[in-house]
Amino acid sequence: MPKISACIVAYCDYEEVCAAVRSILQHTPAPDFALYVVDNGSPDGCGQRLAETDFGDARVTVLPLAQNLGFGKGHNAVIPQLDSAVHFILNPDILLTGDVLEPMADWLLARKLSLIHISEPTRPLYIS
Numbered sequence: 001m002p003k004i005s006a007c008i009v010a011y012c013d014y015e016e017v018c019a020a021v022r023s024i025l026q027h028t029p030a031p032d033f034a035l036y037v038v039d040n041g042s043p044d045g046c047g048q049r050l051a052e053t054d055f056g057d058a059r060v061t062v063l064p065l066a067q068n069l070g071f072g073k074g075h076n077a078v079i080p081q082l083d084s085a086v087h088f089i090l091n092p093d094i095l096l097t098g099d100v101l102e103p104m105a106d107w108l109l110a111r112k113l114s115l116i117h118i119s120e121p122t123r124p125l126y127i128s
Contacts, residue, residue, distance in 0.1 A: 001030060002106065002109055003085050003086075004101055004102065005036065005078075006028075006101065007037075007088070008091070009038045010038065010050065011041075011042050012046050013046065018050075018053065019095060020091075020093065022055070024090070024094070027096040027097065027098055027099050031059075034061065034081075034082075036081070037050055037062045038065060038075065038078060039065060040065055040068045040071075041065050042068075048064060061081070063078065088104075088105075
């Protein structure tokens with residue numbers, strides 16, 4: 001099974017983000033899965049609340065940003081930390097109902113498909 005990771009960029013709406021995180025953790029059993037939650041400088045304190053939330057799972061890393069960098073740059077903030085074969089960009093309103101990320105990763109790798117491929121975390125991105 002390939003190592004996979006995912007990132008959610010949040011801006012406010014703490015409850016929605018928590019529901020997404022819990023559904024992803026519940027339906028992604030891989031022990032080496034990594035979930036990054038980036039708060040994009042939410043003015044309502046969402047980032048601080050997320051950082052203080054115990055999701056009961058060491059696979060979650062919360063990264064509160066000081067300012068709103070935008071959706072794309074928010075996701076880019078985790079690139080230096082990635083060591084996965086496949087990385088998913090997820091919306092904060094997603095609710096998984098089954099183990100879909102691992103089969104999707106297998107499918108992508110079997111077909112050598114990607115939108116953005118990172119050959120190694122220290123190398124630049126390229127589109128394939």
